[in-house]
Amino acid sequence: MPIARAAKRRAVNLGAVVLAGALLAACGGSSDSSDSADGKVTITVDLFGSFGYKEAGLYEEYEKLNPGVTIKQTDTEDEADYWKSLQTRLAGGGGLADVQGIEVGRIASVTQQQADKFEDLKKYGAEELKNEFADAKWSAATGKNGEVLGLGTDVGPEAMCYRTDLFKKAGLPTDREELAQKWSTWDGYVELGKQYLKKAPKKSAWIDSVGSLYSIMIGQEKERYYNASGDLIWETNPALKTAWDTSVEAAESGLSAKLDQWSPQWNQAFAAGSFATIPCPAWMLGYIKGQAGDAGKGTWDIAKLPGGAGNWGGSYLAVPKAAKNKEAAYKLIKWLTAPEQQAKLFEKQGNFPSATGAIDKVAGAKDPYFNDAPIGQIFGDAAKAAPVQVLGIHDQNVAQQITNALSEVERKGTDPDKAWSNAKKGVENTIG
Structure with missing residues (x-):
């Protein structure tokens, strides 16, 4: 088990945040005992999207703490493609x-x-x-017979990210507290x-897509697609x-830029100013920085x-029974x-912790990229x-059909x- 030590407070680069308190960094310990006879082991990790471990240097750190361990990661950008492939491999x-x-929806x-x-x-x-871990995070990965089937990574608490320069051009206020009052509903x-559209810069919409608006709104509800009894x-x-x-x-009001999230056009839109606001879970902050680049700071x-x-x-890390190095x-x-x-991952990538101790550590974090917002x-x-939230076995499938229809x-x-x-037809065809 890692031993904690206080880390010095330090200035951070563009892709990081400033923590008001000291972070705890992991120290070394005994070498990882491997599943290999010679003490060397290659751990394979298969993910979707961007978990940020490689980018934050955590794999490299773990390998240094555990001589003989090598970590090899593969990833799929689209979670739906990843899940389909995983199902095929689990079956075989x-x-x-x-x-x-x-993913939490799975x-x-x-x-x-x-x-x-x-x-x-x-x-x-x-x-x-x-x-x-938070009770909700832990219980969601607990099986019917009490099995612990995964350990929680991040969660996705939500906020609204917005372009202050575009707001100014449209004559809207830019103060985050004032805006929170104006859009309290x-x-x-x-x-x-x-109002924004009346004076908005050319080729600039209010939001990236209505699919993201729907996703963020339904993310505020306890019951979405299933009730607590497991009924659709x-x-x-x-x-x-x-x-x-x-x-x-x-x-129908023309507020959307009509962009598919994760598409090349959507990626380019962050720097181009194609939309003024985007509902943003904590994990999206790092993505915005990566797409908007240095020019987007401030x-x-x-x-x-x-x-x-x-x-x-939010997601989990699980170990298949067919894994070679359990x-x-x-x-x-x-x-x-x-x-x-x-x-550390929140500091460097913006992924908000699900571990209760980590939440306390990052309470004073501010992000210079986002005008020192108290993230x-x-x-x-x-x-x-x-x-x-009540989670059902086909949450992702139902959500996908609804966002397709909104598109x-x-x-x-x-x-x-x-x-x-x-x-409705799409849901019936997908899940029966």
Whole structure:
């Protein structure tokens, strides 16, 4: 187990944040005992998107602390593609990495349908870590028989990122506290967007896509697609209908830049000023920096989210039963998800911790890239207030069909009732 020591407070580069308090950094310990007879082991890690471990230097640090260990990571940008491939490999029992990432929207599928495919981490002592994580994060990865099937990485507390330079050109206020009051509700946010369009710079919309608006709104709800009994309720859930209606209004009012998230065009839009606001979970801060680059420093800021707190995203690290190096894999994910490493990851990449000790460490964090926004406070308050969400086995599938339907309204002008009907058919075809 890593031993903590105080790290000196220091200036950070463009991609980092400033912590008001001292961070704890991991010290060395005994060498990692490997699953290999000669003491050397290569741990394979297969992820989606950007978990930030390589970029933050955590793999390199772990290898130095544990001579003989080599970490090799593969990743898939699109989570849907990753999940489909993972299902194929789980069914066949081959081609699996020692460590597999699991998105929060898929964790219920693992605990309810695939517990026999993953190691119960209690076998390696994971039960002793329970008090280090938020209850909701820990319980979501717990199987029906009490198995611990993954260790939590980040969570996705939400805020609103916005371009102060574009707001000024449109005659809107730029102070984060004033904006938080003006868009305390989603209706207020949409109305401010309509004001923005009246004087907005050419080729600049209010938001990147109505899909991101929908995702952030539904992330504020305890029940979204399933109820606590495991029943599908998305068609009759009033909160989901409100998120749909608001997203439709935004589309029909021309507030959207009509961009697919993660597409090359979307990536370029951060620097081009194609949209003035974007709902941003904590993990998106690093992405914005990477896409907007040095020129974006000081043009972005962060305010509280309309409509209260919510969560969008977060993941787990799991060890498949077919993994070659199970014990070594567990030791790695235990270290990566420890409070010290989660705090470092937030400092360098913006991924907000799920470990309670790490949340306390980053409470005073500010980000110079975003006009010294108090991100530790903004995202910390959001994390504390976010509801404990009911997770279902097909959350991601239902969400994808709804955002596909909203895209039809946004780009093709499809009648909202017709698009809703298409979403229903899509869900039926996907999950039966």
